[in-house]
Amino acid sequence: MPIYLYLDRRTFIHRLHPAVKILTIVGIFWSVYWVDNPISLLPIAVLLLAGAQLTRAWPNFYSLRWLFILVIFATTLTWIVFYRQGKPLVHLGPLFVSRASLEYGFGRGIKLAELLATSVLFLSTTKVEEFAFGLAEMGVPYRVGFAITLAFRLVPLFIDSALTVVQAQRLRGYDFDSGSLMTRVRRYVPVTVPVFMGALRKANNMAMALEARGFGYSARPTSYVHYEMRTVDVMMLLGVIVLAVAYFLIYYSGYGAIAPR
Amino acid sequence: MSELRSMWGNTRMVVLSAISAALYAAVLVPFKVVPLIPGVTELRPANAIPVVCSFLFGPAAAWGAAIGNMIGDFFGGVGPADIFGFFANIVYGYVPYKVWQVLARGQEPVIRSPATAVKYTVACLLASTFCADIVGWGENLLALRPFLMLGNAIVFNNMLAAMLLSPFLLAAIYPRVKAGHLLYEDVMPEQQGAAAWTAPLGLILLVVGVFGAWTAGNLISTGYWTPHALPASMTQPPYDRAIGIVVTPLVAVAVLGLGLM
Numbered sequence: 001m002p003i004y005l006y007l008d009r010r011t012f013i014h015r016l017h018p019a020v021k022i023l024t025i026v027g028i029f030w031s032v033y034w035v036d037n038p039i040s041l042l043p044i045a046v047l048l049l050a051g052a053q054l055t056r057a058w059p060n061f062y063s064l065r066w067l068f069i070l071v072i073f074a075t076t077l078t079w080i081v082f083y084r085q086g087k088p089l090v091h092l093g094p095l096f097v098s099r100a101s102l103e104y105g106f107g108r109g110i111k112l113a114e115l116l117a118t119s120v121l122f123l124s125t126t127k128v129e130e131f132a133f134g135l136a137e138m139g140v141p142y143r144v145g146f147a148i149t150l151a152f153r154l155v156p157l158f159i160d161s162a163l164t165v166v167q168a169q170r171l172r173g174y175d176f177d178s179g180s181l182m183t184r185v186r187r188y189v190p191v192t193v194p195v196f197m198g199a200l201r202k203a204n205n206m207a208m209a210l211e212a213r214g215f216g217y218s219a220r221p222t223s224y225v226h227y228e229m230r231t232v233d234v235m236m237l238l239g240v241i242v243l244a245v246a247y248f249l250i251y252y253s254g255y256g257a258i259a260p261r
Numbered sequence: 262m263s264e265l266r267s268m269w270g271n272t273r274m275v276v277l278s279a280i281s282a283a284l285y286a287a288v289l290v291p292f293k294v295v296p297l298i299p300g301v302t303e304l305r306p307a308n309a310i311p312v313v314c315s316f317l318f319g320p321a322a323a324w325g326a327a328i329g330n331m332i333g334d335f336f337g338g339v340g341p342a343d344i345f346g347f348f349a350n351i352v353y354g355y356v357p358y359k360v361w362q363v364l365a366r367g368q369e370p371v372i373r374s375p376a377t378a379v380k381y382t383v384a385c386l387l388a389s390t391f392c393a394d395i396v397g398w399g400e401n402l403l404a405l406r407p408f409l410m411l412g413n414a415i416v417f418n419n420m421l422a423a424m425l426l427s428p429f430l431l432a433a434i435y436p437r438v439k440a441g442h443l444l445y446e447d448v449m450p451e452q453q454g455a456a457a458w459t460a461p462l463g464l465i466l467l468v469v470g471v472f473g474a475w476t477a478g479n480l481i482s483t484g485y486w487t488p489h490a491l492p493a494s495m496t497q498p499p500y501d502r503a504i505g506i507v508v509t510p511l512v513a514v515a516v517l518g519l520g521l522m
Binding site: 005033036075078079082083084085104108111112119123141143144146147148150151152153154155157158159162181182185186188189190192193195196197199200201202203204206207210211215216 | 269270272273275276277278279280282283284286287288290291304306313324325328329331332334335403404405406407409410425426429430433434437438441443482483484497498499
């Protein structure tokens with residue numbers, strides 16, 4: 001199971017300034033937020049598909065295809081139950097289907113799928129270090145950025161460590177596979193303990209190593225990685241601002257809404 | 262709540278928050294494929310980790326829970342609602358420690374008597390419900406999903422892990438961490454003053470805010486309760502405005518309570 005979605009493709013989107021990438025996802029989230037109508041969401045869907053093609057991120061979209069389908073399906077179904085507006089086409093108990101509830105539910109499903117697609121594109125084109133650098137550029141303290149980066153780096157180590165313990169226990173005849181789901185989950189408790197303790201044993205050494213290297217000496221430490229703001233970054237930022245304003249205007253003019261019928 | 266900020270000045274606490282986050286994410290990610298409500302939430306035995314870490318590392322666990330959840334979200338895609346998820350997980354990792362400080366200061370969080378079991382359950386229930394309140398409120402405020410859906414799924418998920426897994430983990434890990442002098446009170450002894458005189462009042466406000474928000478959110482999002490003081494335009498599905506006006510002050514009361522503890 002892949003933990004990171006990053007794909008090393010070296011496209012111009014990959015080379016964008018990390019802070020610009022973070023602001024781009026904020027801009028897309030903002031734009032998607034204002035409209036409910038599935039047709040109003042279509043231009044963003046086209047932009048995201050173009051982004052997937054440009055960054056050659058299709059393998060990630062393919063591996064998450066079921067998540068996209070589930071998000072659209074479950075959200076549409078949820079709002080069919082909860083959005084009781086308009087003239088009913090079907091009304092059976094909690095099920096209330098009207099043209100408005102269908103449009104609203106489907107719009108929400110598409111909206112969530114677009115948010116998911118935006119984040120997949122972001123993660124396909126951004127390394128963890130870039131994300132931490134982008135956060136630092138936006139004013140997040142470097143210690144928080146460091147904790148995020150360190151946590152990302154430790155996840156595969158802990159998963160590997162857990163798998164090693166599971167294999168060792170299996171060799172000793174420990175049965176992880178029989179019983180109910182809850183019973184099986186509880187059998188993993190003894191696996192978690194050595195992983196936990198192994199991790200905590202590292203904590204002291206890690207803290208000493210960090211302090212020996214001057215961690216915490218300065219509130220504004222220097223960084224090995226550095227990204228310059230280039231013309232393409234400014235163009236991208238302007239494009240996102242135009243998109244965000246356009247979508248707010250769509251909302252303001254009432255075109256993005258769904259009127260109960 | 263100042264310790265949530267001051268802990269970043271201690272390198273060991275920074276490392277412990279990264280380790281808590283990585284442990285949480287390491288269990289969270291493999292279970293992403295076991296949906297509880299398809300497209301909405303998955304079975305999360307990993308939710309046992311923030312509770313365990315909370316009793317061990319206090320504020321470091323709070324940040325660890327938030328960062329770990331963010332790593333989990335990165336695996337399956339992020340959205341604007343994940344900002345609420347971030348803060349909800351801070352609360353989920355912070356409340357058990359704070360409530361324990363008021364109810365059972367100086368006692369070990371290992372269940373050895375019915376009285377300890379009751380205190381432990383209260384701490385976990387408050388943390389789980391507060392976490393659910395923030396996510397359910399946030400998602401309904403953005404009109405992405407009704408409060409009822411996440412507000413209840415999260416309480417169930419969190420309590421299941423906190424009651425069935427965390428006590429066993431704590432029983433195995435707490436004595437070892439204590440012996441290794443890695444408990445929060447050992448790492449930052451300067452933060453361990455007497456309990457604030459406002460702590461009992463804080464706990465009362467926390468209880469009122471948490472359960473008030475949960476009840477109001479459920480009743481409004483299902484349409485069982487219409488706040489008649491609000492204009493009719495605000496009490497229509499998806500109930501985002503009604504949730505915003507009624508539930509927001511209750512969430513604020515809970516946050517105030519936590520601050521006073």
